[in-house]
Amino acid sequence: DAKTTQPPSMDCAEGRAANLPCNHSTISGNEYVYWYRQIHSQGPQYIIHGLKNNETNEMASLIITEDRKSSTLILPHATLRDTAVYYCIVRVGGYSTLTFGKGTMLLVSP
Amino acid sequence: KAGVTQTPRYLIKTRGQQVTLSCSPISGHRSVSWYQQTPGQGLQFLFEYFSETQRNKGNFPGRFSGRQFSNSRSEMNVSTLELGDSALYLCASSVTGEDEQYFGPGTRLTVT
Numbered sequence: 001d002a003k004t005t006q007p008p009s010m011d012c013a014e015g016r017a018a019n020l021p022c023n024h025s026t027i028s029g030n031e032y033v034y035w036y037r038q039i040h041s042q043g044p045q046y047i048i049h050g051l052k053n054n055e056t057n058e059m060a061s062l063i064i065t066e067d068r069k070s071s072t073l074i075l076p077h078a079t080l081r082d083t084a085v086y087y088c089i090v091r092v093g094g095y096s097t098l099t100f101g102k103g104t105m106l107l108v109s110p
Numbered sequence: 111k112a113g114v115t116q117t118p119r120y121l122i123k124t125r126g127q128q129v130t131l132s133c134s135p136i137s138g139h140r141s142v143s144w145y146q147q148t149p150g151q152g153l154q155f156l157f158e159y160f161s162e163t164q165r166n167k168g169n170f171p172g173r174f175s176g177r178q179f180s181n182s183r184s185e186m187n188v189s190t191l192e193l194g195d196s197a198l199y200l201c202a203s204s205v206t207g208e209d210e211q212y213f214g215p216g217t218r219l220t221v222t
Binding site: 041043044046100 | 155166210
């Protein structure tokens with residue numbers, strides 16, 4: 001799997017949008033971008049994934065650059081419950097393993 | 111729909127013992143993957159089972175093993191426990207293993 005680079009930590013004010021960047025400059029054409037988050041001591045939670053088009057669901061939006069070398073996860077209105085470690089993962093289509101890096105610790109403050 | 115369940119949630123064992131952890135996937139999911147999470151190594155893939163067959167395996171010693179039953183429930187076993195096996199063990203299920211995985215709450219194993 002291609003490796004990803006994320007900032008170790010970010011802060012966000014409650015109610016504001018949280019934009020979490022991820023660099024995956026060596027991504028291949030058949031690799032998807034997945035985002036998971038892990039709230040302290042809980043199992044990781046699936047957020048969203050995409051291949052090349054932007055994606056949106058009830059939790060977040062995923063913006064992938066045209067060259068696919070980077071992406072941004074957007075939480076439109078962050079709440080205190082969004083405080084978690086966010087993992088950006090590049091995963092080959094049809095391949096089952098998730099390779100987790102260190103992720104970004106997002107702290108949402110009042 | 112019920113989520114992934116793992117039992118037990120907490121476990122304390124002594125070095126040299128063995129342990130069995132259980133995972134019940136979401137109904138209809140046939141793939142179960144296991145991960146180990148430690149502060150030093152982060153989240154690491156152990157193995158994946160699909161239709162009772164181990165399909166993928168991570169870089170762990172043979173002391174770590176698993177199996178899957180016909181109802182897709184899975185167990186993992188760690189024999190001859192070492193202090194370094196203390197970790198949060200997570201299982202994740204998915205329909206095919208190639209789609210999004212949904213994680214359980216984990217089993218916290220402490221080896222003394």
